[in-house]
Amino acid sequence: MGDMGRPQDFRAPYPGLLEKWMPDPDAVPAVTPPSSVSPEAAAGIPLTNDQCGFVQLPQNPSGGGYYTYGTPAHGAGQYGLPDTIGLIGRVAAQRTTQPFGVGNISLAQGGRFKPHKTHRDGAGVDIRPMRSDGAQAPSDWRTPGYDRAATQRLIDAFRATGMVRDIWFNDPAVKGVRPLKGHDNHFHVDVRSPCIKR
Amino acid sequence: MHKAMTFLALMSCSTMAIAQDGYSKLAGDMTITSKDYSDPPAGQTKDRVGFVLVGSSAKRMYDAMRVKPETKKVCEEGMRTKTAGPLDCTRSRDGSYTCMFAIMLTNGQSKPFGMC
Numbered sequence: 001m002g003d004m005g006r007p008q009d010f011r012a013p014y015p016g017l018l019e020k021w022m023p024d025p026d027a028v029p030a031v032t033p034p035s036s037v038s039p040e041a042a043a044g045i046p047l048t049n050d051q052c053g054f055v056q057l058p059q060n061p062s063g064g065g066y067y068t069y070g071t072p073a074h075g076a077g078q079y080g081l082p083d084t085i086g087l088i089g090r091v092a093a094q095r096t097t098q099p100f101g102v103g104n105i106s107l108a109q110g111g112r113f114k115p116h117k118t119h120r121d122g123a124g125v126d127i128r129p130m131r132s133d134g135a136q137a138p139s140d141w142r143t144p145g146y147d148r149a150a151t152q153r154l155i156d157a158f159r160a161t162g163m164v165r166d167i168w169f170n171d172p173a174v175k176g177v178r179p180l181k182g183h184d185n186h187f188h189v190d191v192r193s194p195c196i197k198r
Numbered sequence: 199m200h201k202a203m204t205f206l207a208l209m210s211c212s213t214m215a216i217a218q219d220g221y222s223k224l225a226g227d228m229t230i231t232s233k234d235y236s237d238p239p240a241g242q243t244k245d246r247v248g249f250v251l252v253g254s255s256a257k258r259m260y261d262a263m264r265v266k267p268e269t270k271k272v273c274e275e276g277m278r279t280k281t282a283g284p285l286d287c288t289r290s291r292d293g294s295y296t297c298m299f300a301i302m303l304t305n306g307q308s309k310p311f312g313m314c
Contacts, residue, residue: 182313
């Protein structure tokens with residue numbers, strides 16, 4: 001992990017770029033999503049630690065297209081790579097219906113995040129399946145109130161960014177996902193990032 | 199050479215941590231939690247204790263489990279997971295070990311614990 005887990009100002013890795021979709025309560029919600037990778041990465045310039053440092057997901061932004069949930073409180077488990085935070089913002093900026101729930105990403109300094117086996121590198125994020133009642137509450141594909149069509153649209157939106165390596169979710173009727181034990185009340189998005197060598 | 203020395207030192211420490219009677223210190227954490235511990239519905243009863251064992255104690259358990267490690271249906275590339283009922287022990291890509299399980303506080307039964 002090295003020092004890549006140092007929390008930073010949210011905008012720092014993309015000066016002038018993330019502001020385009022950063023939720024601003026005073027702004028008209030006409031936004032332009034950022035590109036899938038930083039300009040430096042797109043140009044083939046090696047990324048520095050600063051560009052691969054963790055940034056915190058803005059918490060419950062007004063009109064942001066998403067809401068936050070999960071433990072530890074106050075977004076302490078919602079630090080991610082700039083690409084991960086950018087992906088969430090990009091999908092959120094396209095939302096015209098109910099916001100989606102964003103859960104655990106990584107801890108500020110990275111490392112083990114109990115009781116997760118992963119979520120150490122800032123490139124994985126848990127998302128709640130959509131609910132038909134629009135409530136910002138837990139959801140499970142096996143229980144009443146789960147909105148399969150809305151969940152499929154959300155997964156399609158993540159996939160359409162081209163920034164996704166994999167999505168794990170157990171609803172067999174949803175396309176673009178792979179089943180994996182434990183992924184019933186959330187789907188896990190594994191983000192493609194030049195900061196992660198796999 | 200340096201890596202070999204480090205490895206031998208770690209092995210030595212690991213061996214030293216196991217007493218003659220076969221016991222060693224546990225490293226890990228526990229939590230009192232509920233069935234849907236990752237995202238519990240409001241009011242769900244906290245009826246179990248979840249254990250997360252790490253380090254040499256988790257490695258001892260992993261090595262002692264006589265089941266073939268799963269390498270395909272795992273949380274990330276390079277991960278190896280051994281499962282025996284609710285007991286789940288994992289060797290991560292970085293070489294670290296984790297074992298997770300829960301025990302019901304109502305009847306002592308073991309339950310799965312942990313997630314990707």
